[in-house]
Amino acid sequence: MATENVSRGPISLTLSRTRFAIGAALGRRDGQAVFGGVTLAYLVAYLWFSDLLAFGGRNGGEFGFVVADDPLGRFFRPANSALSFEPVALVEFGVGTYLFSLNTFVGVAIALLVGLNLAVTYVAWRQPKACGIGSSSSGVLAGIPALLSGAACCGPIVLVIFGIQASSAVLTVFEWLIPAAVVLLVGSLLWVGRQVDPALA
């Protein structure tokens, strides 16, 4: 059983508890399952929302691999919108098509944060004495802006999908979706992690 120094400041306490919560969540099989499942599912959703992963299409059933000219030179080249980068490879895997770019790493980073949020939320949920239902759902809620950040990768295209007329203000919001998602996810992780009491673990 872990112990904690009650004389620590609130920031230190929050970090310590969150670190413990992450360790506890990833140390349990059910926590690992939540983390792995959510991270993978989120990454797929993120790539799909960003138009980097598509299913079906006119060439369904084909397997192929194509690389852009000068892939290393293009890897950090901005593409459709803020924090969006040029695809450098295309993979056809029968039922769909995947475009590889730096955005995959952005997506992985966000997906990991969402996965950790949900895993820690799960641990909090398993500690009913320490946590209420309201707080344990915050990890789920934190995933929403992160998922929306996928829209930032395709900029106004998401507006096409929903038939919304864009404005400069809306485009500005898109530019901030990814950084805002990261901030919200880190904040959410600390918020939920803070409520996991090592003494009850």
Added chain:
Amino acid sequence: MEGSSRRTFVAAAGVALSGFAGCIGRAGPGAGAQDDEETTPTTTASRPTQQGIPVADDRLPVEYDFEKLREEVLSGGPPKDGIPSIDEPKFRDAGKADDELRPEDVVFGLVRNGEVRAYPQRILVHHEIVNDVVGDEPVSVTYCPLTGTAMGFERGETTFGVSGKLVNNNLVMYDRETDSRWPQVLATAISGTFEGESLREFRLVWTTWDRWKAVHPETAVLSTDTGHVRNYDNDPYGSYVPNRSGYYVRDSPLFPPLGSDGRLPNKRVVMGSRTGSGRIAFDKSVLREEGLLSGEVGGTPHLAVYDSALDTGYVYRNPEGASFGREEGAQGQVVAGDGTSYDPANLPLDRVYAFDAMWFAWSGFYPSTELVGSASESPNADAGLVG
């Protein structure tokens, strides 16, 4: 390998990694000779090029102050060159293009300097500009998905790129020589060194692959081997085939347009022409149905003729008001009053440059436009002759 274009089977991880060395080399041009000149630029002139860019002798009509247009420029989302132009296009012949193009796929056809080329919409929607060389002449083939406009320009010694900016939802191009800004539909620079100058433009034919191939079986077709990787199966704005959907049918433009003109739905396609007499637009769906439409702008009668082979139209000045009719049972032949039969592209009149555009885009840039073929002005369906 070439047969399936950009698709190569992955045999092993090592093969995949070797792709980073460069890979995907493809076909050369497959264009055959073409004698008839289907494109007739009306704004070309003998004026020398300026800083490597050939400009038109006279400025094209612009119905706003440049300052107003500059104020209306907004970011479309992507940064400069975030939508990358194709600068080293590769082509394949029609037979190989059949592997990737469905008959109903939209292509932009070009016949120029003895060469015949098709630029598939499904590729250009991801790049918007192709800096090509056709018959030893440097040209830019451009397409704006948001306004439904495909236009060709002479580019001289420079290349054009996508600025990431829009005006009236229309692609703002920039030249890589001076970074002047050229809204595509206006074909006139609204800022930079070339402010007030117009490009020399030429006609592209908005048609379908099966129609273009039937008329021009020798055509070369732009390859998906563009040097970039994109999912060319996916049109982010919607679809033209099998039916128009998404942005292409929703009434609202993506960004606020320059103006509003309720004479037609926003996304209705017109064939617009800006002439010395004024601006005139023909509703393409009505033209398709009627075969011939006549209208007057600035006191000068104009005639639009439908070409059923390519599902396109041509606009002519018809100052004498000559009468023409459709040949019964024929595929698009036009008959003059003396009984002589003509191909729709070759009437004995002065053909003027016209191109397809969504109505909101055309009327936004040219609010003075005379519209022919709207519901209120649609000619009597029984009328065989117009003029």
